[in-house]
Amino acid sequence: MSKRTVKPPDVCAKCEGQGYILTERGALPCECMRETERLEALRRARVPRKFLAKSLDSFVTKEIRKKQIVAFARNFLKTFRGGSHDQPGKGLLLIGKEGTGKTHVAIAILKEIIQKGYTGLYWNVPELFLELRRLMNEASEMSEADLFDHARATDLLVLDDLGAERTSEYVIDRLYVLINGRYENDLATIITTNRTLEELRAQVSPRIVSRICEMCVPVDFPEGDFRMQNLK
Numbered sequence: 656m657s658k659r660t661v662k663p664p665d666v667c668a669k670c671e672g673q674g675y676i677l678t679e680r681g682a683l684p685c686e687c688m689r690e691t692e693r694l695e696a697l698r699r700a701r702v703p704r705k706f707l708a709k710s711l712d713s714f715v716t717k718e719i720r721k722k723q724i725v726a727f728a729r730n731f732l733k734t735f736r737g738g739s740h741d742q743p744g745k746g747l748l749l750i751g752k753e754g755t756g757k758t759h760v761a762i763a764i765l766k767e768i769i770q771k772g773y774t775g776l777y778w779n780v781p782e783l784f785l786e787l788r789r790l791m792n793e794a795s796e797m798s799e800a801d802l803f804d805h806a807r808a809t810d811l812l813v814l815d816d817l818g819a820e821r822t823s824e825y826v827i828d829r830l831y832v833l834i835n836g837r838y839e840n841d842l843a844t845i846i847t848t849n850r851t852l853e854e855l856r857a858q859v860s861p862r863i864v865s866r867i868c869e870m871c872v873p874v875d876f877p878e879g880d881f882r883m884q885n886l887k
Protein backbone atom coordinates (compact mmCIF):
# COMPACT_ATOMS: atom_id res chain seq x y z
CA MET A 656 0.00 0.00 0.00
CA SER A 657 1.41 3.41 -0.87
CA LYS A 658 1.92 5.91 1.91
CA ARG A 659 0.02 9.10 1.34
CA THR A 660 -0.38 11.74 3.97
CA VAL A 661 -3.81 13.24 4.27
CA LYS A 662 -3.46 16.99 4.50
CA PRO A 663 -6.02 19.08 6.34
CA PRO A 664 -8.20 20.78 3.73
CA ASP A 665 -7.39 24.34 4.79
CA VAL A 666 -4.40 25.88 6.46
CA CYS A 667 -5.04 25.71 10.18
CA ALA A 668 -5.42 29.10 11.83
CA LYS A 669 -3.96 27.86 15.12
CA CYS A 670 -0.63 26.61 13.81
CA GLU A 671 -0.68 28.23 10.35
CA GLY A 672 -0.19 24.82 8.79
CA GLN A 673 2.93 23.95 10.81
CA GLY A 674 1.21 21.03 12.56
CA TYR A 675 2.60 22.04 15.95
CA ILE A 676 2.36 24.93 18.36
CA LEU A 677 5.30 26.31 20.29
CA THR A 678 4.61 26.40 24.02
CA GLU A 679 6.69 26.82 27.16
CA ARG A 680 6.97 23.01 27.18
CA GLY A 681 8.26 22.94 23.65
CA ALA A 682 6.57 22.10 20.36
CA LEU A 683 3.23 20.30 20.83
CA PRO A 684 1.13 18.73 18.08
CA CYS A 685 -1.75 20.97 17.04
CA GLU A 686 -5.37 19.78 17.05
CA CYS A 687 -5.35 19.75 13.26
CA MET A 688 -2.65 17.06 13.34
CA ARG A 689 -4.88 14.88 15.45
CA GLU A 690 -7.57 15.26 12.80
CA THR A 691 -4.98 14.41 10.13
CA GLU A 692 -3.97 11.33 12.11
CA ARG A 693 -7.60 10.32 12.52
CA LEU A 694 -8.19 10.57 8.77
CA GLU A 695 -4.98 8.71 8.09
CA ALA A 696 -6.08 5.86 10.39
CA LEU A 697 -9.43 5.67 8.57
CA ARG A 698 -7.65 5.66 5.22
CA ARG A 699 -5.39 2.82 6.36
CA ALA A 700 -8.51 0.92 7.41
CA ARG A 701 -9.77 1.47 3.83
CA VAL A 702 -12.92 3.31 4.94
CA PRO A 703 -14.41 4.61 1.67
CA ARG A 704 -14.55 8.39 1.34
CA LYS A 705 -18.34 8.33 1.04
CA PHE A 706 -18.61 6.92 4.56
CA LEU A 707 -15.99 9.07 6.31
CA ALA A 708 -18.61 11.39 7.77
CA LYS A 709 -21.22 8.73 8.58
CA SER A 710 -21.85 7.52 12.09
CA LEU A 711 -24.41 5.81 14.31
CA ASP A 712 -25.61 9.31 15.26
CA SER A 713 -26.32 10.13 11.62
CA PHE A 714 -28.28 6.89 11.10
CA VAL A 715 -31.94 7.92 10.87
CA THR A 716 -34.10 5.73 13.11
CA LYS A 717 -37.74 6.49 12.42
CA GLU A 718 -38.72 2.84 12.70
CA ILE A 719 -38.40 0.97 15.98
CA ARG A 720 -36.39 -1.75 14.28
CA LYS A 721 -33.73 0.77 13.25
CA LYS A 722 -33.59 2.11 16.81
CA GLN A 723 -32.98 -1.46 17.96
CA ILE A 724 -30.22 -1.87 15.37
CA VAL A 725 -28.43 1.25 16.63
CA ALA A 726 -28.85 0.12 20.25
CA PHE A 727 -27.45 -3.25 19.28
CA ALA A 728 -24.50 -1.62 17.52
CA ARG A 729 -23.76 0.53 20.58
CA ASN A 730 -23.84 -2.54 22.76
CA PHE A 731 -21.40 -4.26 20.42
CA LEU A 732 -19.07 -1.27 20.85
CA LYS A 733 -19.45 -1.31 24.60
CA THR A 734 -18.66 -4.99 24.94
CA PHE A 735 -15.94 -5.14 22.26
CA ARG A 736 -12.99 -6.90 23.88
CA GLY A 737 -14.63 -6.24 27.23
CA GLY A 738 -13.21 -8.30 30.07
CA SER A 739 -16.62 -9.69 30.97
CA HIS A 740 -17.44 -10.67 27.41
CA ASP A 741 -17.56 -14.45 27.24
CA GLN A 742 -17.27 -14.51 23.45
CA PRO A 743 -14.74 -11.88 22.42
CA GLY A 744 -14.67 -13.13 18.82
CA LYS A 745 -18.40 -12.71 18.34
CA GLY A 746 -19.18 -10.53 15.33
CA LEU A 747 -22.28 -9.41 13.47
CA LEU A 748 -24.01 -10.61 10.34
CA LEU A 749 -25.98 -7.69 8.90
CA ILE A 750 -28.65 -9.03 6.55
CA GLY A 751 -30.96 -7.00 4.34
CA LYS A 752 -31.89 -5.78 0.92
CA GLU A 753 -30.08 -3.04 -0.98
CA GLY A 754 -29.94 0.44 0.51
CA THR A 755 -31.15 -0.57 3.96
CA GLY A 756 -28.10 0.82 5.77
CA LYS A 757 -25.92 -2.24 6.36
CA THR A 758 -22.68 -0.71 5.10
CA HIS A 759 -23.47 2.52 6.95
CA VAL A 760 -23.84 0.73 10.29
CA ALA A 761 -20.86 -1.61 9.71
CA ILE A 762 -18.54 1.30 8.95
CA ALA A 763 -19.93 3.45 11.77
CA ILE A 764 -18.95 0.65 14.18
CA LEU A 765 -15.55 0.19 12.54
CA LYS A 766 -14.80 3.91 12.85
CA GLU A 767 -15.59 3.93 16.55
CA ILE A 768 -13.44 0.87 17.17
CA ILE A 769 -10.53 2.60 15.42
CA GLN A 770 -11.23 5.73 17.47
CA LYS A 771 -10.79 3.57 20.58
CA GLY A 772 -7.31 2.68 19.37
CA TYR A 773 -7.94 -0.77 17.91
CA THR A 774 -6.95 -1.72 14.39
CA GLY A 775 -9.61 -2.32 11.80
CA LEU A 776 -10.07 -3.01 8.14
CA TYR A 777 -12.90 -2.61 5.64
CA TRP A 778 -13.12 -4.80 2.58
CA ASN A 779 -15.86 -5.04 0.05
CA VAL A 780 -15.70 -8.79 -0.66
CA PRO A 781 -15.73 -8.65 -4.49
CA GLU A 782 -12.99 -6.00 -4.35
CA LEU A 783 -10.96 -8.05 -1.89
CA PHE A 784 -10.84 -10.92 -4.34
CA LEU A 785 -10.06 -8.66 -7.29
CA GLU A 786 -7.18 -7.22 -5.29
CA LEU A 787 -5.90 -10.64 -4.16
CA ARG A 788 -5.90 -11.79 -7.77
CA ARG A 789 -4.17 -8.63 -8.94
CA LEU A 790 -1.42 -9.09 -6.34
CA MET A 791 -0.99 -12.71 -7.40
CA ASN A 792 -0.40 -11.68 -10.97
CA GLU A 793 1.60 -8.49 -10.54
CA ALA A 794 4.86 -7.80 -8.84
CA SER A 795 4.18 -5.15 -6.21
CA GLU A 796 5.35 -3.94 -2.83
CA MET A 797 2.66 -5.93 -1.07
CA SER A 798 2.12 -9.61 -1.78
CA GLU A 799 -1.17 -11.47 -1.86
CA ALA A 800 -0.10 -13.20 1.36
CA ASP A 801 0.61 -9.83 3.07
CA LEU A 802 -2.84 -8.57 2.23
CA PHE A 803 -4.47 -11.77 3.35
CA ASP A 804 -2.51 -11.90 6.63
CA HIS A 805 -3.42 -8.30 7.33
CA ALA A 806 -7.13 -9.09 6.94
CA ARG A 807 -6.70 -12.15 9.13
CA ALA A 808 -5.01 -10.29 11.97
CA THR A 809 -6.78 -6.93 12.26
CA ASP A 810 -8.84 -6.38 15.44
CA LEU A 811 -12.10 -5.78 13.59
CA LEU A 812 -12.66 -6.83 10.00
CA VAL A 813 -15.67 -5.68 7.99
CA LEU A 814 -16.49 -7.95 5.06
CA ASP A 815 -19.03 -6.00 3.06
CA ASP A 816 -21.37 -7.54 0.52
CA LEU A 817 -20.62 -11.21 1.00
CA GLY A 818 -22.31 -13.16 -1.76
CA ALA A 819 -21.73 -10.46 -4.37
CA GLU A 820 -18.35 -11.94 -5.34
CA ARG A 821 -17.95 -14.37 -8.19
CA THR A 822 -17.58 -17.82 -6.72
CA SER A 823 -14.68 -20.12 -7.50
CA GLU A 824 -12.81 -22.78 -5.62
CA TYR A 825 -10.11 -20.23 -4.84
CA VAL A 826 -12.65 -17.77 -3.41
CA ILE A 827 -14.34 -20.37 -1.23
CA ASP A 828 -11.02 -21.70 -0.03
CA ARG A 829 -9.72 -18.23 0.89
CA LEU A 830 -12.98 -17.19 2.54
CA TYR A 831 -12.91 -20.28 4.68
CA VAL A 832 -9.33 -19.71 5.83
CA LEU A 833 -10.04 -16.04 6.51
CA ILE A 834 -13.27 -16.48 8.43
CA ASN A 835 -12.18 -19.57 10.30
CA GLY A 836 -8.82 -18.02 11.17
CA ARG A 837 -10.49 -14.98 12.66
CA TYR A 838 -12.85 -17.09 14.66
CA GLU A 839 -10.15 -19.31 16.06
CA ASN A 840 -8.18 -16.27 17.16
CA ASP A 841 -11.19 -14.63 18.86
CA LEU A 842 -11.19 -11.75 16.37
CA ALA A 843 -14.56 -10.23 15.59
CA THR A 844 -15.83 -9.89 12.02
CA ILE A 845 -18.77 -7.85 10.77
CA ILE A 846 -20.26 -9.30 7.61
CA THR A 847 -22.95 -7.70 5.49
CA THR A 848 -24.99 -9.46 2.84
CA ASN A 849 -27.94 -9.04 0.51
CA ARG A 850 -28.45 -12.77 0.41
CA THR A 851 -30.53 -15.04 2.58
CA LEU A 852 -28.71 -17.73 4.54
CA GLU A 853 -30.02 -20.29 2.06
CA GLU A 854 -28.61 -18.34 -0.88
CA LEU A 855 -25.31 -17.87 0.93
CA ARG A 856 -25.07 -21.60 1.55
CA ALA A 857 -25.48 -22.25 -2.15
CA GLN A 858 -22.98 -19.56 -3.06
CA VAL A 859 -20.13 -19.76 -0.55
CA SER A 860 -20.70 -23.29 0.75
CA PRO A 861 -22.60 -24.59 3.79
CA ARG A 862 -19.31 -25.02 5.62
CA ILE A 863 -18.57 -21.28 5.59
CA VAL A 864 -22.14 -20.28 6.43
CA SER A 865 -22.15 -22.66 9.35
CA ARG A 866 -18.98 -20.95 10.71
CA ILE A 867 -20.51 -17.52 10.15
CA CYS A 868 -23.67 -18.49 12.03
CA GLU A 869 -21.57 -19.61 14.95
CA MET A 870 -19.33 -16.55 15.03
CA CYS A 871 -21.78 -13.75 14.20
CA VAL A 872 -25.03 -12.54 15.70
CA PRO A 873 -27.55 -12.06 12.86
CA VAL A 874 -29.14 -8.60 12.56
CA ASP A 875 -31.99 -8.15 10.07
CA PHE A 876 -32.37 -4.78 8.39
CA PRO A 877 -35.98 -3.86 7.53
CA GLU A 878 -36.80 -3.31 3.88
CA GLY A 879 -36.79 0.19 2.40
CA ASP A 880 -34.06 1.55 0.16
CA PHE A 881 -32.71 4.73 1.76
CA ARG A 882 -31.10 5.68 -1.56
CA MET A 883 -34.58 5.89 -3.15
CA GLN A 884 -35.90 8.32 -0.54
CA ASN A 885 -34.39 11.16 -2.53
CA LEU A 886 -36.73 10.28 -5.37
CA LYS A 887 -39.88 10.46 -3.29
Ligand SMILES: Nc1ncnc2c1ncn2[C@@H]1O[C@H](COP(=O)(O)OP(=O)(O)OP(=O)(O)O)[C@@H](O)[C@H]1O
Binds near residue numbers: 714756757760
Ligand atom coordinates in the same frame (compact mmCIF):
# COMPACT_ATOMS: atom_id res chain seq x y z
N1 LIG B 1 -31.20 4.98 8.34
C1 LIG B 1 -30.35 5.70 7.62
N2 LIG B 1 -30.01 6.95 8.01
C2 LIG B 1 -29.15 7.69 7.28
N3 LIG B 1 -28.59 7.29 6.13
C3 LIG B 1 -28.88 6.06 5.70
C4 LIG B 1 -29.77 5.20 6.41
N4 LIG B 1 -29.86 4.04 5.73
C5 LIG B 1 -29.08 4.16 4.67
N5 LIG B 1 -28.49 5.38 4.63
C6 LIG B 1 -27.61 5.90 3.59
O1 LIG B 1 -28.09 5.41 2.36
C7 LIG B 1 -27.03 4.96 1.54
C8 LIG B 1 -27.19 3.46 1.31
O2 LIG B 1 -26.98 2.78 2.54
P1 LIG B 1 -25.94 1.58 2.67
O3 LIG B 1 -24.87 1.74 1.67
O4 LIG B 1 -25.54 1.44 4.08
O5 LIG B 1 -26.93 0.40 2.25
P2 LIG B 1 -26.65 -1.16 2.18
O6 LIG B 1 -27.66 -1.83 3.03
O7 LIG B 1 -25.22 -1.42 2.46
O8 LIG B 1 -27.01 -1.46 0.65
P3 LIG B 1 -26.34 -2.52 -0.37
O9 LIG B 1 -26.83 -3.86 0.06
O10 LIG B 1 -26.88 -2.10 -1.69
O11 LIG B 1 -24.86 -2.38 -0.26
C9 LIG B 1 -25.76 5.33 2.27
O12 LIG B 1 -25.33 6.59 1.82
C10 LIG B 1 -26.18 5.40 3.72
O13 LIG B 1 -25.37 6.30 4.47
Ligand SMILES: [Mg+2]
Binds near residue numbers: 757758815
Ligand atom coordinates in the same frame (compact mmCIF):
# COMPACT_ATOMS: atom_id res chain seq x y z
MG1 LIG C 1 -23.66 -2.06 1.29
Ligand SMILES: [Zn+2]
Binds near residue numbers: 671672685686
Ligand atom coordinates in the same frame (compact mmCIF):
# COMPACT_ATOMS: atom_id res chain seq x y z
ZN1 LIG D 1 -3.04 23.27 13.36
